[in-house]
Amino acid sequence: MTLNKRYIRNLKNNLSFYLCAGILTMLAVLLYLAFSCGIDGQRTYIDRFYANCHLEDAQFTTAVELTDEDIANLETAYHVTIEAQSYADYVVKDGKQAYTLRLTKAQRKVNGYEVSNGRDLKSDHEILLTSRTADAHGLINEASTIEIAGKTYNVVGQFERPDYMFCLRDTDDTFAVADTFGLALVTDEAFAGIPENNIRSYYSVIYSKQTNEDQFRAALYHQFETSYYLKSQSNARIRTLTDTIDSMEIYASVILPLMILFIVLMTAIVLGRKIRQEQKLIGVLQALGYKKRRLALHYSIFGVIPGLFGSLLGVILALSLKEVIMKVIFYKTEPLPAVISFAPDKFALAVLFPVAAYFLTVYLTCLWVMKEDVIHMINGNSFKKDKRKMRMANAKLSFKTKFKIRQIFGHWSRSVVVVLGILIGGFVIVFCLACIDSMDAYVSHTVDTIGSFEYEYFLSDLQIDDMPATISESHASSENVVKVLAASFEAAVKNDTILLMGIDDDKYINTQLISGNNADLTDGSYYISSMGAINYGVKAGDFLSFIAPASRQEYTVTIAGVVENDSQCVLYTSRARASELMGLPKGSYNVLMSDKKLDIDEKEISNIMTKQSLADQIDAVIQSMKKMMGIIYLLGAVICVVTVFLMVNMLMTENMASVSMLKILGYHDKEINRIIINVYHALVPVGIVLSLLAGVAACRMNFEMSVSQYSTYIETTIYPESVIEFILIVVISYTLSLAMLGRKVEKADLVESLKDNRT
């Protein structure tokens, strides 16, 4: 019908509004689809990848070596698949820095691999690298070569192994840093050329439905003396990827739908208010004989336009940017192919929800407007039922103050939109800033809270006081050395590990309790680290149960206090009590802590952790997390600017009649701004405060939910500079929007305004 020609004209006249509404819708749909369908897609991909590559269910070592016959017997008896996993670590120098490459060969039964880029190995002089390490060292071209132990390999591509998706050097490590450690795959023949004494091994096992895990582990322990056992659910190299997906699913199923709801709600409110302003024309069209339903449908298209435009653009962007978004989400783990799951319900929800919400809002608003008497509508006198309760007849206030009070409290839905507009964008910005600040604060203090040691040597063999040591006696008895007995246990309450640390001298570790006192380790009490307390939900006086991974023996201890340590799940006790609990001779130890580098033979050490390397690891991961937050921050800033612009546009449009009337009466622009527009300044701080509260709360919730994912608890912090930065973004967006839209008012044709001005 002819009336429909208004669509294009209306679009041109209200371009800024439609653009803002469309962009907001687009961002909401983009975020929802990218996270929700992206996570679904990745989960599907990973399930297939794990199944194809036969991901282990657990890994273990035994004191008695398993022969091929033993493995075959165990496989038959317990319906399991077992394969020895071998590797050799080599230090490689690429000019800038030295890094460790873990050379592996193709596994046939457990923990296979897939080539993610390039091609598979064809000769003994070829090598595949994990993607992040290849990227970190610029070894991504086929022409790249790498020299390992005097042998030159051609890099022919990148590969991924399911048990190294979070590429930790040691399963006890917290952070994977591709700059310093990576995995490599060579042919069986090339691997066979590695000297025997450089090769280390462990076993990986896959259970079947018929397997009784407890029986298998018991048999393993009794027949082969299990010395180490780690379930895949407790293995950070494997768990981190699934944890990332799990936590992202929380965002995708809770936070993002809420975000969409708020954005759509705000846009719908603004749309509804715009329709109310059309009451005169609606009245005229009704008078001309248009039926209510037809008019409501006609106006509803004005809502469909930004909804459809934003939704479709959001879908296109989500599909186009899927690789970037997936890289942002899975920044810690090895990169996965960007897969977006085409879940029809979610796509339909993302596209149809905003369109339907805007359509319905306009449709219902239109019907509501048309409940008024047509004559009143034409005269612009509808909504007479609006009762103004804030008469303030006896209040000794100036008309300006009364006007401001009525503007804010008399038009509450408009005020809600103003606050909501700031809150939606502000929340995302504060959330990102708080996350970044918390991580910065974490980096700066966490390493110190662990302790003052500089070196931590994990010994290859158990040592005992007063017994001939396999390591140099001078080291064990040095004043600069503290002996520790450490072992990992399985937490009884969840698939997680806790480190039991038996230590008598607290010279190098922090033993300050969160209550303020220091823990007394000598009396044999058990103290838990603050991260452990959060992870297992325990406090002083509570019981904590844990299981020895090899013997499956369960222990229950009483927690005497909580030690400040937000980066490790540790149970502290005396060395004597730890030895007793583990059934080891009194005086046992397997770790040396020192503030100086010790000259110990490499063969005597299974792993060395330096405080600097720990700090570097934390810093490297924090930088990656900050990059991710930076991208979300940018999105938040765009949302903030657009919502504020949309909201100011609404304020300007709705107040145009009063503004132009005051101009006619002789008010200057500045005076008009002071009376009418500046009134909303009071709501900006409200929006800012609410954004700060919501953003910080969301950040705290995020860190609490992701203790196991980050393998650490990060205390929520927001620095004053960040608060100022956030306030500036909001204030600048608001001021610029006012300035840009203020010109609209300046240019308002007073003569035309007069025709539209109605009480």
Add this chain to the structure above:
Amino acid sequence: MFIEMINARKRYGKGETAVHALDGVELHIEEGKIAVILGASGSGKSTMLNMLGGLDSLDEGTLIIDGREVSRLKAKELTDYRREEVGFVFQSYNLIPDLTVKENIEVVADIAKKPLDIDEVMKAMAIEKYKNRFPKELSGGQQQRAAIARALIKNPKLLLCDELTGALDSKSARAVLSFIQKVNVQFGTTILMITHNEAIAGMADRIIRIRDGQVYANLENHQKKNVESLEL
């Protein structure tokens, strides 16, 4: 002469659709008089009022009001002119909906150099008892009286009324016109009313007729009537 409009021209639109709203208008009105501009819709009377009120500017010609050449004023000076010299009353009242009657009047009193006493003006306009009501709570006549009170509070030298009684019944119209006449007598305000209602011309000192953007009659009314005797 209080108002002098010499060879005033104003055109809206371009090319074939151009409309010459004012086409060489000559107008002279003495101070303290009531002048009524009569003309059909589209004759150019509202454009003339807008020019006199400093809401729009001439393309050509000169407009002098009380010795000030309004046609040369810039935007900021026009605002000051509206603020200090002119009072407006519109057919559709144009009161600010979020302000009560008294507060609507205060809006102008607040920026006037020598505002009159608000209570006195409200009393004169017989709207005292409605002072705490919002515009929507008043009848059309009451709203128009409030609009007149708002225009008068600054004690303007020139009061411009656009179809003052256009939206009112005859009883309310008569009451409003009585107030206008009272204002003219009491404050000596020059009043210019545009209307297409011939009967209203009876109360004017000067009757100006306009057609197609040109003044074709500008006559002194020697048979000026009291509002009560107008046949509205």
